[in-house]
Amino acid sequence: MERDSIFADMLFDSRPIGVFDSGIGGLSVLKHLVRLLPQERFVYLGDTARVPYGNRSAETVRLYSSQCASFLLTHDVKMIVVACNTASALALDTLRATCSVPVIGVIEPAARRSTSETVNGHIGVIGTRATISSDSYAQSIEAHSDGRSLFVHSQPCPLFVPLVEEGWLDSPATRLIAEEYLRPLIANGIDTLVLGCTHYPLLGPMLSSLLPLVKLIDCGECAAHDAFDALGAVHQDVLHTPQISLYVTDHTPAFTLMARQFLGMPIDEPVRVSIDNLARRTSER
Protein backbone atom coordinates (compact mmCIF):
# COMPACT_ATOMS: atom_id res chain seq x y z
CA MET A 1 0.00 0.00 0.00
CA GLU A 2 1.77 3.12 -1.22
CA ARG A 3 -0.44 5.76 0.40
CA ASP A 4 0.23 4.75 4.01
CA SER A 5 0.85 8.21 5.43
CA ILE A 6 -2.59 9.66 4.72
CA PHE A 7 -4.26 6.64 6.32
CA ALA A 8 -2.44 7.15 9.64
CA ASP A 9 -4.63 7.13 12.75
CA MET A 10 -7.81 6.59 10.73
CA LEU A 11 -8.81 3.60 12.83
CA PHE A 12 -9.51 5.87 15.80
CA ASP A 13 -11.11 8.52 13.63
CA SER A 14 -14.85 8.40 14.40
CA ARG A 15 -15.90 10.01 11.11
CA PRO A 16 -17.88 7.78 8.74
CA ILE A 17 -16.62 6.08 5.57
CA GLY A 18 -18.21 7.43 2.39
CA VAL A 19 -19.24 5.05 -0.39
CA PHE A 20 -20.77 6.00 -3.73
CA ASP A 21 -21.99 4.28 -6.85
CA SER A 22 -24.01 5.27 -9.89
CA GLY A 23 -26.91 3.34 -8.36
CA ILE A 24 -27.55 0.30 -6.21
CA GLY A 25 -24.73 -1.97 -7.41
CA GLY A 26 -22.32 -0.42 -4.92
CA LEU A 27 -24.39 -1.91 -2.13
CA SER A 28 -22.69 -5.23 -2.99
CA VAL A 29 -19.43 -3.47 -2.05
CA LEU A 30 -20.95 -1.93 1.08
CA LYS A 31 -22.02 -5.43 2.11
CA HIS A 32 -18.37 -6.50 2.37
CA LEU A 33 -17.33 -3.23 4.05
CA VAL A 34 -19.99 -3.67 6.72
CA ARG A 35 -18.97 -7.29 7.27
CA LEU A 36 -15.26 -6.49 7.60
CA LEU A 37 -15.66 -3.19 9.49
CA PRO A 38 -18.74 -3.63 11.70
CA GLN A 39 -17.57 -0.91 14.10
CA GLU A 40 -17.56 1.78 11.38
CA ARG A 41 -20.33 4.16 10.28
CA PHE A 42 -21.08 4.42 6.55
CA VAL A 43 -22.62 7.08 4.31
CA TYR A 44 -23.75 5.58 1.00
CA LEU A 45 -24.82 7.64 -2.02
CA GLY A 46 -26.44 6.07 -5.09
CA ASP A 47 -26.76 8.47 -8.04
CA THR A 48 -30.00 6.80 -9.10
CA ALA A 49 -31.23 9.87 -10.99
CA ARG A 50 -28.42 9.40 -13.52
CA VAL A 51 -27.62 5.67 -13.38
CA PRO A 52 -26.07 3.97 -15.34
CA TYR A 53 -22.63 5.53 -15.83
CA GLY A 54 -21.47 2.61 -18.01
CA ASN A 55 -22.52 4.13 -21.33
CA ARG A 56 -21.57 7.77 -20.64
CA SER A 57 -18.53 9.69 -21.88
CA ALA A 58 -15.43 9.92 -19.66
CA GLU A 59 -16.03 13.66 -19.17
CA THR A 60 -19.57 13.09 -17.92
CA VAL A 61 -18.51 10.23 -15.63
CA ARG A 62 -15.82 12.50 -14.11
CA LEU A 63 -18.37 15.30 -13.54
CA TYR A 64 -20.94 12.99 -11.93
CA SER A 65 -18.28 11.27 -9.80
CA SER A 66 -16.96 14.62 -8.57
CA GLN A 67 -20.49 15.60 -7.56
CA CYS A 68 -20.93 12.32 -5.66
CA ALA A 69 -17.59 12.80 -3.86
CA SER A 70 -18.46 16.42 -3.02
CA PHE A 71 -21.71 15.24 -1.44
CA LEU A 72 -19.88 12.67 0.69
CA LEU A 73 -17.33 15.28 1.79
CA THR A 74 -20.17 17.48 3.07
CA HIS A 75 -20.88 14.53 5.41
CA ASP A 76 -17.34 14.75 6.77
CA VAL A 77 -16.24 11.30 5.66
CA LYS A 78 -12.70 10.11 6.45
CA MET A 79 -12.37 7.97 3.33
CA ILE A 80 -14.22 7.54 0.04
CA VAL A 81 -14.78 4.13 -1.51
CA VAL A 82 -15.69 4.44 -5.18
CA ALA A 83 -18.00 1.42 -5.37
CA CYS A 84 -18.51 1.73 -9.12
CA ASN A 85 -16.23 0.23 -11.74
CA THR A 86 -16.96 2.86 -14.38
CA ALA A 87 -16.18 5.70 -11.97
CA SER A 88 -13.08 3.86 -10.70
CA ALA A 89 -11.90 3.39 -14.29
CA LEU A 90 -12.51 6.94 -15.49
CA ALA A 91 -12.56 9.27 -12.48
CA LEU A 92 -10.23 7.89 -9.79
CA ASP A 93 -7.28 10.15 -10.65
CA THR A 94 -9.55 13.21 -10.73
CA LEU A 95 -11.04 12.31 -7.35
CA ARG A 96 -7.65 11.63 -5.75
CA ALA A 97 -6.39 14.97 -7.05
CA THR A 98 -9.35 16.94 -5.71
CA CYS A 99 -10.44 15.14 -2.52
CA SER A 100 -8.81 15.79 0.83
CA VAL A 101 -9.36 12.22 2.07
CA PRO A 102 -8.08 8.84 0.80
CA VAL A 103 -10.00 7.45 -2.16
CA ILE A 104 -10.21 3.69 -2.79
CA GLY A 105 -11.48 2.33 -6.11
CA VAL A 106 -12.67 -1.17 -6.98
CA ILE A 107 -10.36 -1.91 -9.90
CA GLU A 108 -6.82 -2.01 -8.51
CA PRO A 109 -7.67 -4.29 -5.54
CA ALA A 110 -9.37 -6.87 -7.79
CA ALA A 111 -6.66 -6.64 -10.45
CA ARG A 112 -3.99 -7.26 -7.79
CA ARG A 113 -5.93 -10.20 -6.34
CA SER A 114 -6.32 -11.80 -9.79
CA THR A 115 -2.54 -11.84 -10.28
CA SER A 116 -2.09 -13.81 -7.07
CA GLU A 117 -4.94 -16.22 -7.86
CA THR A 118 -4.11 -17.19 -11.43
CA VAL A 119 -2.01 -20.30 -11.92
CA ASN A 120 -1.84 -20.50 -15.70
CA GLY A 121 -1.61 -16.70 -16.19
CA HIS A 122 -4.83 -16.38 -18.18
CA ILE A 123 -7.14 -13.87 -16.47
CA GLY A 124 -10.60 -13.01 -17.75
CA VAL A 125 -12.19 -9.62 -17.02
CA ILE A 126 -15.89 -8.88 -17.55
CA GLY A 127 -17.58 -5.50 -17.07
CA THR A 128 -19.64 -2.76 -18.69
CA ARG A 129 -18.61 -1.41 -22.07
CA ALA A 130 -17.09 1.72 -20.47
CA THR A 131 -15.04 -0.25 -17.94
CA ILE A 132 -13.68 -2.66 -20.54
CA SER A 133 -13.00 0.13 -23.08
CA SER A 134 -11.00 2.03 -20.46
CA ASP A 135 -8.53 -0.90 -20.34
CA SER A 136 -8.07 -0.11 -16.64
CA TYR A 137 -8.13 -3.72 -15.46
CA ALA A 138 -5.59 -4.85 -18.06
CA GLN A 139 -3.26 -1.98 -17.16
CA SER A 140 -3.60 -2.61 -13.45
CA ILE A 141 -3.02 -6.36 -13.86
CA GLU A 142 0.07 -5.61 -15.93
CA ALA A 143 1.30 -3.20 -13.23
CA HIS A 144 1.00 -5.99 -10.63
CA SER A 145 2.39 -8.81 -12.80
CA ASP A 146 5.78 -8.68 -11.07
CA GLY A 147 7.56 -9.78 -14.21
CA ARG A 148 5.30 -12.79 -14.92
CA SER A 149 3.73 -13.24 -18.34
CA LEU A 150 0.03 -12.64 -17.74
CA PHE A 151 -2.64 -12.68 -20.43
CA VAL A 152 -5.77 -10.59 -19.90
CA HIS A 153 -8.90 -11.55 -21.85
CA SER A 154 -11.55 -8.83 -21.57
CA GLN A 155 -15.22 -9.04 -22.48
CA PRO A 156 -17.90 -6.38 -22.13
CA CYS A 157 -21.19 -7.87 -20.86
CA PRO A 158 -23.63 -4.94 -21.12
CA LEU A 159 -26.76 -7.08 -20.80
CA PHE A 160 -25.78 -8.45 -17.38
CA VAL A 161 -26.78 -5.27 -15.48
CA PRO A 162 -30.35 -5.12 -16.84
CA LEU A 163 -30.71 -8.88 -16.35
CA VAL A 164 -29.66 -8.56 -12.69
CA GLU A 165 -31.95 -5.56 -12.19
CA GLU A 166 -34.83 -7.63 -13.57
CA GLY A 167 -33.98 -10.38 -11.11
CA TRP A 168 -33.29 -12.81 -13.96
CA LEU A 169 -30.28 -14.24 -12.13
CA ASP A 170 -30.44 -17.76 -13.55
CA SER A 171 -33.11 -17.81 -16.26
CA PRO A 172 -32.57 -19.73 -19.52
CA ALA A 173 -32.11 -16.41 -21.38
CA THR A 174 -29.50 -15.26 -18.85
CA ARG A 175 -27.57 -18.52 -19.28
CA LEU A 176 -27.76 -18.24 -23.06
CA ILE A 177 -26.40 -14.67 -22.94
CA ALA A 178 -23.69 -15.66 -20.45
CA GLU A 179 -22.60 -18.57 -22.63
CA GLU A 180 -22.35 -16.18 -25.58
CA TYR A 181 -20.28 -13.67 -23.60
CA LEU A 182 -18.02 -16.25 -21.94
CA ARG A 183 -17.28 -18.37 -25.03
CA PRO A 184 -14.11 -16.44 -26.04
CA LEU A 185 -12.86 -16.39 -22.43
CA ILE A 186 -13.34 -20.15 -22.13
CA ALA A 187 -11.63 -20.65 -25.49
CA ASN A 188 -8.64 -18.71 -24.14
CA GLY A 189 -8.38 -21.04 -21.15
CA ILE A 190 -8.86 -18.54 -18.31
CA ASP A 191 -8.49 -19.94 -14.79
CA THR A 192 -9.48 -16.67 -13.04
CA LEU A 193 -12.34 -14.28 -13.82
CA VAL A 194 -12.63 -10.75 -12.42
CA LEU A 195 -16.27 -9.71 -11.98
CA GLY A 196 -15.56 -6.10 -12.92
CA CYS A 197 -19.00 -4.72 -12.16
CA THR A 198 -20.72 -4.46 -8.81
CA HIS A 199 -23.88 -6.08 -10.21
CA TYR A 200 -22.15 -9.27 -11.24
CA PRO A 201 -21.72 -10.95 -7.83
CA LEU A 202 -25.46 -11.63 -7.96
CA LEU A 203 -24.78 -13.75 -11.05
CA GLY A 204 -22.00 -15.60 -9.16
CA PRO A 205 -23.84 -18.93 -8.69
CA MET A 206 -24.87 -19.06 -12.36
CA LEU A 207 -21.36 -18.10 -13.53
CA SER A 208 -19.80 -20.67 -11.22
CA SER A 209 -21.98 -23.39 -12.68
CA LEU A 210 -20.88 -22.39 -16.20
CA LEU A 211 -17.22 -22.09 -15.14
CA PRO A 212 -16.75 -24.71 -12.38
CA LEU A 213 -12.94 -24.65 -12.56
CA VAL A 214 -12.50 -20.87 -12.73
CA LYS A 215 -11.80 -18.71 -9.67
CA LEU A 216 -14.24 -15.77 -9.55
CA ILE A 217 -12.94 -12.47 -8.12
CA ASP A 218 -15.51 -10.11 -6.53
CA CYS A 219 -14.17 -6.58 -6.96
CA GLY A 220 -16.22 -5.29 -4.01
CA GLU A 221 -14.82 -7.87 -1.64
CA CYS A 222 -11.26 -6.98 -2.71
CA ALA A 223 -11.89 -3.24 -2.26
CA ALA A 224 -13.35 -3.84 1.20
CA HIS A 225 -10.18 -5.74 2.19
CA ASP A 226 -8.10 -2.79 0.96
CA ALA A 227 -10.18 -0.39 3.05
CA PHE A 228 -9.75 -2.73 6.04
CA ASP A 229 -5.98 -2.81 5.57
CA ALA A 230 -5.81 0.94 4.97
CA LEU A 231 -7.59 1.62 8.25
CA GLY A 232 -5.24 -0.75 10.07
CA ALA A 233 -8.35 -2.49 11.37
CA VAL A 234 -8.44 -5.81 13.19
CA HIS A 235 -11.11 -8.44 12.70
CA GLN A 236 -13.92 -8.16 15.21
CA ASP A 237 -16.30 -10.93 16.10
CA VAL A 238 -18.77 -8.59 17.78
CA LEU A 239 -22.04 -8.15 15.92
CA HIS A 240 -23.07 -4.53 15.50
CA THR A 241 -26.22 -3.35 13.80
CA PRO A 242 -24.85 -1.85 10.58
CA GLN A 243 -24.70 1.94 10.84
CA ILE A 244 -25.60 3.04 7.31
CA SER A 245 -26.93 6.43 6.20
CA LEU A 246 -28.41 5.87 2.77
CA TYR A 247 -28.85 8.65 0.17
CA VAL A 248 -30.12 8.51 -3.41
CA THR A 249 -30.62 11.17 -6.09
CA ASP A 250 -33.92 9.60 -7.21
CA HIS A 251 -36.24 7.28 -5.37
CA THR A 252 -38.58 4.73 -6.89
CA PRO A 253 -40.55 1.99 -5.14
CA ALA A 254 -38.29 -0.67 -6.73
CA PHE A 255 -35.27 0.68 -4.87
CA THR A 256 -35.75 -0.78 -1.41
CA LEU A 257 -36.45 -4.30 -2.65
CA MET A 258 -33.45 -4.30 -4.94
CA ALA A 259 -31.21 -2.66 -2.34
CA ARG A 260 -31.96 -5.47 0.08
CA GLN A 261 -30.93 -8.01 -2.53
CA PHE A 262 -27.57 -6.30 -3.14
CA LEU A 263 -26.81 -5.60 0.52
CA GLY A 264 -28.04 -8.99 1.70
CA MET A 265 -29.91 -7.47 4.65
CA PRO A 266 -32.93 -5.22 5.29
CA ILE A 267 -32.25 -1.53 4.87
CA ASP A 268 -33.93 1.74 5.87
CA GLU A 269 -35.72 3.89 3.30
CA PRO A 270 -33.15 6.17 1.62
CA VAL A 271 -33.12 9.96 1.80
CA ARG A 272 -33.42 11.70 -1.55
CA VAL A 273 -30.90 14.45 -2.27
CA SER A 274 -29.96 16.69 -5.20
CA ILE A 275 -26.28 16.86 -6.16
CA ASP A 276 -26.43 18.52 -9.62
CA ASN A 277 -25.17 21.81 -8.30
CA LEU A 278 -22.23 20.46 -6.33
CA ALA A 279 -20.15 20.25 -9.50
CA ARG A 280 -19.10 23.82 -9.90
CA ARG A 281 -18.05 24.11 -6.30
CA THR A 282 -15.68 21.16 -6.73
CA SER A 283 -14.20 22.40 -9.98
CA GLU A 284 -13.78 25.92 -8.63
CA ARG A 285 -11.42 24.75 -5.90
Add this chain to the structure above:
Amino acid sequence: MERDSIFADMLFDSRPIGVFDSGIGGLSVLKHLVRLLPQERFVYLGDTARVPYGNRSAETVRLYSSQCASFLLTHDVKMIVVACNTASALALDTLRATCSVPVIGVIEPAARRSTSETVNGHIGVIGTRATISSDSYAQSIEAHSDGRSLFVHSQPCPLFVPLVEEGWLDSPATRLIAEEYLRPLIANGIDTLVLGCTHYPLLGPMLSSLLPLVKLIDCGECAAHDAFDALGAVHQDVLHTPQISLYVTDHTPAFTLMARQFLGMPIDEPVRVSIDNLARRTSER
Protein backbone atom coordinates in the same frame (compact mmCIF):
# COMPACT_ATOMS: atom_id res chain seq x y z
CA MET B 1 -58.18 16.94 -32.93
CA GLU B 2 -59.37 19.09 -30.03
CA ARG B 3 -56.55 21.63 -30.00
CA ASP B 4 -57.17 22.96 -33.52
CA SER B 5 -56.97 26.64 -32.70
CA ILE B 6 -53.38 26.70 -31.48
CA PHE B 7 -52.26 24.84 -34.60
CA ALA B 8 -53.71 27.48 -36.94
CA ASP B 9 -51.38 28.75 -39.65
CA MET B 10 -48.52 26.54 -38.48
CA LEU B 11 -48.02 25.13 -41.96
CA PHE B 12 -46.69 28.47 -43.17
CA ASP B 13 -44.72 29.06 -40.00
CA SER B 14 -41.05 28.63 -40.94
CA ARG B 15 -39.93 27.86 -37.38
CA PRO B 16 -38.60 24.32 -36.79
CA ILE B 17 -40.38 21.44 -35.07
CA GLY B 18 -38.74 20.40 -31.78
CA VAL B 19 -38.41 16.74 -30.88
CA PHE B 20 -36.94 15.29 -27.71
CA ASP B 21 -36.29 11.92 -26.17
CA SER B 22 -34.31 10.59 -23.23
CA GLY B 23 -31.79 9.29 -25.76
CA ILE B 24 -31.64 7.94 -29.27
CA GLY B 25 -34.94 6.02 -29.39
CA GLY B 26 -36.82 9.16 -30.42
CA LEU B 27 -34.94 9.11 -33.70
CA SER B 28 -37.33 6.31 -34.73
CA VAL B 29 -40.09 8.93 -34.31
CA LEU B 30 -38.09 11.62 -36.12
CA LYS B 31 -37.70 9.16 -39.01
CA HIS B 32 -41.48 9.20 -39.59
CA LEU B 33 -41.70 12.98 -39.09
CA VAL B 34 -39.01 13.57 -41.71
CA ARG B 35 -40.73 11.20 -44.12
CA LEU B 36 -44.16 12.79 -43.71
CA LEU B 37 -42.97 16.39 -43.44
CA PRO B 38 -39.92 16.67 -45.72
CA GLN B 39 -40.34 20.44 -46.08
CA GLU B 40 -39.96 21.07 -42.31
CA ARG B 41 -36.84 21.77 -40.27
CA PHE B 42 -36.30 19.74 -37.08
CA VAL B 43 -34.39 20.30 -33.84
CA TYR B 44 -33.80 17.01 -32.02
CA LEU B 45 -32.54 16.74 -28.44
CA GLY B 46 -31.47 13.42 -26.89
CA ASP B 47 -30.85 13.63 -23.13
CA THR B 48 -28.11 11.03 -23.41
CA ALA B 49 -26.38 12.18 -20.20
CA ARG B 50 -29.38 10.95 -18.19
CA VAL B 51 -30.93 8.20 -20.33
CA PRO B 52 -32.93 6.06 -19.57
CA TYR B 53 -35.99 7.76 -18.08
CA GLY B 54 -37.89 4.43 -17.85
CA ASN B 55 -36.76 3.57 -14.33
CA ARG B 56 -36.89 7.07 -12.79
CA SER B 57 -39.54 8.53 -10.50
CA ALA B 58 -42.37 10.61 -12.01
CA GLU B 59 -40.99 13.74 -10.36
CA THR B 60 -37.56 13.27 -11.93
CA VAL B 61 -39.05 12.48 -15.36
CA ARG B 62 -41.09 15.69 -15.16
CA LEU B 63 -38.00 17.75 -14.23
CA TYR B 64 -35.86 16.27 -17.01
CA SER B 65 -38.67 16.63 -19.58
CA SER B 66 -39.20 20.28 -18.63
CA GLN B 67 -35.49 20.91 -19.13
CA CYS B 68 -35.60 19.26 -22.58
CA ALA B 69 -38.64 21.33 -23.58
CA SER B 70 -36.99 24.52 -22.30
CA PHE B 71 -33.97 23.80 -24.46
CA LEU B 72 -36.15 23.31 -27.55
CA LEU B 73 -38.03 26.55 -26.84
CA THR B 74 -34.72 28.44 -26.83
CA HIS B 75 -34.49 27.25 -30.46
CA ASP B 76 -37.81 28.93 -31.23
CA VAL B 77 -39.67 25.75 -32.18
CA LYS B 78 -43.32 25.97 -33.28
CA MET B 79 -44.29 22.57 -31.88
CA ILE B 80 -42.78 19.99 -29.54
CA VAL B 81 -43.03 16.27 -30.20
CA VAL B 82 -42.31 14.28 -27.05
CA ALA B 83 -40.69 11.28 -28.73
CA CYS B 84 -40.37 9.31 -25.50
CA ASN B 85 -43.07 7.12 -24.03
CA THR B 86 -42.00 7.59 -20.43
CA ALA B 87 -42.01 11.39 -20.78
CA SER B 88 -45.33 11.25 -22.65
CA ALA B 89 -46.81 9.11 -19.89
CA LEU B 90 -45.57 11.15 -16.95
CA ALA B 91 -44.85 14.70 -18.12
CA LEU B 92 -47.23 15.59 -20.97
CA ASP B 93 -49.69 17.52 -18.80
CA THR B 94 -46.86 19.47 -17.17
CA LEU B 95 -45.37 20.34 -20.56
CA ARG B 96 -48.72 21.39 -22.04
CA ALA B 97 -49.34 23.60 -19.01
CA THR B 98 -45.95 25.32 -19.21
CA CYS B 99 -45.07 25.43 -22.91
CA SER B 100 -46.32 28.17 -25.22
CA VAL B 101 -46.44 25.87 -28.27
CA PRO B 102 -48.45 22.73 -29.04
CA VAL B 103 -47.06 19.55 -27.49
CA ILE B 104 -47.67 16.14 -29.09
CA GLY B 105 -46.92 12.93 -27.21
CA VAL B 106 -46.53 9.39 -28.51
CA ILE B 107 -49.13 7.64 -26.38
CA GLU B 108 -52.52 9.08 -27.36
CA PRO B 109 -51.98 8.74 -31.14
CA ALA B 110 -51.00 5.06 -30.83
CA ALA B 111 -53.76 4.31 -28.33
CA ARG B 112 -56.33 5.85 -30.71
CA ARG B 113 -54.94 3.90 -33.67
CA SER B 114 -55.12 0.61 -31.75
CA THR B 115 -58.85 1.10 -31.10
CA SER B 116 -59.50 1.41 -34.83
CA GLU B 117 -57.26 -1.55 -35.73
CA THR B 118 -58.50 -4.17 -33.27
CA VAL B 119 -61.23 -6.50 -34.45
CA ASN B 120 -61.66 -8.75 -31.44
CA GLY B 121 -61.15 -5.94 -28.90
CA HIS B 122 -58.04 -7.46 -27.28
CA ILE B 123 -55.17 -4.96 -27.45
CA GLY B 124 -51.68 -5.70 -26.12
CA VAL B 125 -49.38 -2.91 -24.93
CA ILE B 126 -45.65 -3.37 -24.31
CA GLY B 127 -43.29 -0.74 -22.92
CA THR B 128 -40.81 0.13 -20.18
CA ARG B 129 -41.75 -0.47 -16.58
CA ALA B 130 -42.49 3.25 -16.04
CA THR B 131 -44.73 3.51 -19.10
CA ILE B 132 -46.72 0.40 -18.22
CA SER B 133 -46.99 1.35 -14.52
CA SER B 134 -48.38 4.75 -15.47
CA ASP B 135 -51.40 2.99 -17.05
CA SER B 136 -51.43 5.78 -19.65
CA TYR B 137 -52.04 3.54 -22.66
CA ALA B 138 -54.93 1.70 -20.99
CA GLN B 139 -56.55 4.98 -19.96
CA SER B 140 -56.11 6.50 -23.40
CA ILE B 141 -57.48 3.38 -25.14
CA GLU B 142 -60.49 3.46 -22.81
CA ALA B 143 -61.02 7.16 -23.62
CA HIS B 144 -61.12 6.31 -27.33
CA SER B 145 -63.21 3.13 -27.02
CA ASP B 146 -66.37 4.90 -28.18
CA GLY B 147 -68.55 2.61 -26.11
CA ARG B 148 -66.99 -0.67 -27.33
CA SER B 149 -65.76 -3.26 -24.86
CA LEU B 150 -62.00 -3.20 -25.25
CA PHE B 151 -59.55 -5.31 -23.22
CA VAL B 152 -56.05 -3.98 -22.68
CA HIS B 153 -53.31 -6.48 -21.82
CA SER B 154 -50.15 -4.70 -20.68
CA GLN B 155 -46.67 -6.13 -20.30
CA PRO B 156 -43.47 -4.34 -19.26
CA CYS B 157 -40.50 -5.52 -21.35
CA PRO B 158 -37.53 -3.81 -19.65
CA LEU B 159 -34.89 -5.98 -21.31
CA PHE B 160 -35.89 -4.96 -24.85
CA VAL B 161 -34.14 -1.56 -24.70
CA PRO B 162 -30.72 -2.94 -23.73
CA LEU B 163 -31.12 -5.77 -26.26
CA VAL B 164 -31.84 -3.23 -29.02
CA GLU B 165 -28.95 -1.02 -27.91
CA GLU B 166 -26.67 -4.06 -28.11
CA GLY B 167 -27.91 -4.70 -31.63
CA TRP B 168 -29.26 -8.11 -30.60
CA LEU B 169 -32.38 -7.62 -32.70
CA ASP B 170 -33.04 -11.26 -33.53
CA SER B 171 -30.62 -13.37 -31.48
CA PRO B 172 -31.74 -16.63 -29.83
CA ALA B 173 -31.62 -14.91 -26.42
CA THR B 174 -33.78 -12.03 -27.67
CA ARG B 175 -36.36 -14.49 -29.04
CA LEU B 176 -36.37 -16.42 -25.77
CA ILE B 177 -36.94 -13.22 -23.78
CA ALA B 178 -39.63 -12.04 -26.23
CA GLU B 179 -41.44 -15.38 -25.98
CA GLU B 180 -41.39 -15.07 -22.19
CA TYR B 181 -42.77 -11.50 -22.28
CA LEU B 182 -45.39 -12.19 -24.96
CA ARG B 183 -46.75 -15.46 -23.53
CA PRO B 184 -49.53 -13.83 -21.43
CA LEU B 185 -50.50 -11.51 -24.30
CA ILE B 186 -50.79 -14.46 -26.69
CA ALA B 187 -52.78 -16.39 -24.08
CA ASN B 188 -55.19 -13.44 -23.93
CA GLY B 189 -55.74 -13.59 -27.69
CA ILE B 190 -54.57 -10.07 -28.65
CA ASP B 191 -54.99 -9.16 -32.33
CA THR B 192 -53.25 -5.76 -31.99
CA LEU B 193 -50.00 -4.88 -30.19
CA VAL B 194 -48.91 -1.33 -29.39
CA LEU B 195 -45.11 -1.00 -29.40
CA GLY B 196 -45.12 1.51 -26.55
CA CYS B 197 -41.41 2.35 -26.63
CA THR B 198 -39.47 4.07 -29.38
CA HIS B 199 -36.81 1.34 -29.32
CA TYR B 200 -39.22 -1.45 -30.14
CA PRO B 201 -39.79 -0.80 -33.87
CA LEU B 202 -36.27 -2.19 -34.39
CA LEU B 203 -37.59 -5.47 -32.98
CA GLY B 204 -40.54 -5.32 -35.40
CA PRO B 205 -39.42 -8.11 -37.77
CA MET B 206 -38.68 -10.48 -34.87
CA LEU B 207 -41.98 -9.64 -33.13
CA SER B 208 -43.90 -10.10 -36.40
CA SER B 209 -42.42 -13.54 -36.86
CA LEU B 210 -43.52 -14.50 -33.33
CA LEU B 211 -46.97 -12.89 -33.81
CA PRO B 212 -47.78 -13.34 -37.50
CA LEU B 213 -51.50 -12.60 -37.08
CA VAL B 214 -51.15 -9.58 -34.79
CA LYS B 215 -51.19 -5.98 -36.07
CA LEU B 216 -48.19 -4.06 -34.67
CA ILE B 217 -48.68 -0.35 -33.94
CA ASP B 218 -45.59 1.90 -34.09
CA CYS B 219 -46.20 4.78 -31.67
CA GLY B 220 -43.73 7.03 -33.50
CA GLU B 221 -45.49 6.58 -36.82
CA CYS B 222 -48.85 7.43 -35.20
CA ALA B 223 -47.42 10.55 -33.53
CA ALA B 224 -45.91 11.70 -36.83
CA HIS B 225 -49.32 11.39 -38.48
CA ASP B 226 -50.83 13.49 -35.70
CA ALA B 227 -48.17 16.17 -36.21
CA PHE B 228 -48.87 16.05 -39.95
CA ASP B 229 -52.61 16.52 -39.39
CA ALA B 230 -52.04 19.21 -36.80
CA LEU B 231 -49.96 21.23 -39.24
CA GLY B 232 -52.63 20.84 -41.94
CA ALA B 233 -49.86 19.53 -44.18
CA VAL B 234 -50.34 17.86 -47.54
CA HIS B 235 -48.28 14.92 -48.77
CA GLN B 236 -45.30 16.00 -50.84
CA ASP B 237 -43.47 13.76 -53.27
CA VAL B 238 -40.48 16.06 -53.52
CA LEU B 239 -37.31 14.71 -51.95
CA HIS B 240 -35.58 17.14 -49.62
CA THR B 241 -32.39 16.50 -47.73
CA PRO B 242 -33.64 16.19 -44.16
CA GLN B 243 -33.01 19.40 -42.24
CA ILE B 244 -32.12 18.14 -38.78
CA SER B 245 -30.20 19.94 -36.04
CA LEU B 246 -29.08 17.27 -33.61
CA TYR B 247 -28.24 17.94 -29.94
CA VAL B 248 -27.26 15.57 -27.14
CA THR B 249 -26.40 16.09 -23.48
CA ASP B 250 -23.58 13.53 -23.64
CA HIS B 251 -21.67 12.22 -26.61
CA THR B 252 -20.01 8.83 -26.93
CA PRO B 253 -18.54 7.20 -30.04
CA ALA B 254 -21.39 4.67 -30.08
CA PHE B 255 -23.96 7.41 -30.66
CA THR B 256 -23.56 8.08 -34.37
CA LEU B 257 -23.68 4.42 -35.37
CA MET B 258 -26.76 3.75 -33.28
CA ALA B 259 -28.45 6.99 -34.36
CA ARG B 260 -28.13 5.94 -37.97
CA GLN B 261 -29.83 2.65 -37.19
CA PHE B 262 -32.81 4.36 -35.52
CA LEU B 263 -33.17 7.13 -38.10
CA GLY B 264 -32.59 4.84 -41.06
CA MET B 265 -30.25 7.30 -42.75
CA PRO B 266 -26.81 8.85 -42.21
CA ILE B 267 -26.72 11.71 -39.74
CA ASP B 268 -24.33 14.55 -38.85
CA GLU B 269 -22.32 14.47 -35.63
CA PRO B 270 -24.47 15.88 -32.80
CA VAL B 271 -23.70 19.04 -30.84
CA ARG B 272 -23.26 18.48 -27.12
CA VAL B 273 -25.20 20.79 -24.81
CA SER B 274 -25.85 21.13 -21.07
CA ILE B 275 -29.48 21.49 -19.96
CA ASP B 276 -29.22 20.87 -16.18
CA ASN B 277 -29.67 24.52 -15.36
CA LEU B 278 -32.71 25.15 -17.56
CA ALA B 279 -34.96 23.61 -14.90
CA ARG B 280 -35.26 26.49 -12.55
CA ARG B 281 -36.01 28.94 -15.30
CA THR B 282 -38.96 26.79 -16.41
CA SER B 283 -40.33 26.30 -12.94
CA GLU B 284 -39.89 29.97 -12.09
CA ARG B 285 -42.25 31.03 -14.86
